[in-house]
Structures are given as C-alpha cells and as structure tokens.
Amino acid sequence: MVLNNIEELLEKYNNAETSLKEEAQLKAYFASDGVATHLEHYKPMFQYFSLSQQEQYTKDVPLNTKKTKLYQWISVAAVAVLMLGIFIPNWQGEGRTFASLSQQEQEAYTKTMEAFKLVSIGMNEGKQQLNSLAMVSDNLNQGIEEASRLSEFSKTTNKIFKNK
Incomplete structure (x- = not known):
C-alpha cells in the first residue's frame, strides 16, 4: 500500500x-x-x-556607495546648468534688436548668417544625394526580387520539361 x-x-x-x-x-x-x-x-x-x-552563500557582497554620490552631484550640476540657461538670457533685460547693434556686430551677424546659409545649402544637397541613393537602393532591391522570381519560374519550367 x-x-x-x-x-x-x-x-x-x-x-x-x-x-x-x-x-x-x-x-x-x-x-x-x-x-x-x-x-x-x-x-x-x-x-x-x-x-x-x-547550502548557504558565505561570501560578503561589497556595496559600492561612492558611485551614487557622484550621480547625485551630476544631477545637481545638470539642474544648475538648466537654471543658468533659463535666467541668463532674461538677466540682460530687454532683447536687443538688429538696429541697436554696433556696425561691427551687424557685420559679424550678417557674415554668420551667410555662413549658416552656405552650411544649410550643403546639408540640403547632401540630403538630396542621400534620397537619390535611397531610391537607387529601392530599385535595386526590386530588381533582386524580380530576379529571384524569374529564377523560381526557371526552376519550375525545367522541372516540367524534364518530367515530360
């Protein structure tokens, strides 16, 4: 039993x-x-x-607490940078206009904007070239798919003709 x-x-x-x-x-x-x-x-x-x-695990597990203090200081520094980024632009009072700038500052501003326009044009041309490459890649992939279909068709027809 x-x-x-x-x-x-x-x-x-x-x-x-x-x-x-x-x-x-x-x-x-x-x-x-x-x-x-x-x-x-x-x-x-x-x-x-x-x-x-x-069974029991008898080894001590070390705890590294020093790293957390570093992370705390990094978060404090990040908050300080954000606060400075918010308050410094407003600290100067009213915003300055283009007309209130000196002649040298206006020239520097104009040259900087021209440089930014040139960089923008170059970036846009690069983007257009990448779009062209993407289109070529898509067409190439479609061609590969069609070639694989043709290959399968060829295999099938060879099987049919060999069996007859």
Whole structure:
C-alpha cells in the first residue's frame, strides 16, 4: 500500500501537482534505506534537493556607495546648468534688436548668417544625394526580387520539361 502511495505521489510530483506535505513524504521515503528497486533512480534527485536546501552563500557582497554620490552631484550640476540657461538670457533685460547693434556686430551677424546659409545649402544637397541613393537602393532591391522570381519560374519550367 505504501509503495502504491509513493508511486501516486511520484506521478503527481512529475505533473507538478504535489503539496509541500506530499513532497516532504517523498523526501522522507527516498532518504530511508527501504526504497524499491524500480524507484532507485529517483533517490539521487531527492538527495540532491535535500543537500541543496542546506547550502548557504558565505561570501560578503561589497556595496559600492561612492558611485551614487557622484550621480547625485551630476544631477545637481545638470539642474544648475538648466537654471543658468533659463535666467541668463532674461538677466540682460530687454532683447536687443538688429538696429541697436554696433556696425561691427551687424557685420559679424550678417557674415554668420551667410555662413549658416552656405552650411544649410550643403546639408540640403547632401540630403538630396542621400534620397537619390535611397531610391537607387529601392530599385535595386526590386530588381533582386524580380530576379529571384524569374529564377523560381526557371526552376519550375525545367522541372516540367524534364518530367515530360
């Protein structure tokens, strides 16, 4: 009767349907010397489970707390930079107009804007070239797809003609 009970518990254990109390019964059975010969192959598994429950990790885990202080200072610096970015432009009072600038400042502004326009033109030309390359790439991919379809068609027709 005990052997039938153990076999039923093993079946439930293999289906993951046992309770903790039933698993304790199985561990106790396989820890004893009276294990049936056809169930001997389960004995090492339950012995391993019993031993692994007793294992403990004994090494110390070092905690590096100095790094968090660095992150705290980085966040403080980021907030300070944001605050300066918000308050410095408003600190000067009213915004300056182009007419209120000196002759040298107006020339520097004009030359800077011309330089920005040249850079913008170069960037736009590069963008157009990239768009052209993308279009060539798309057409090339379509051609490859068509060639693969043609290859499949050729294989199929060769099979048909060889079979006749």
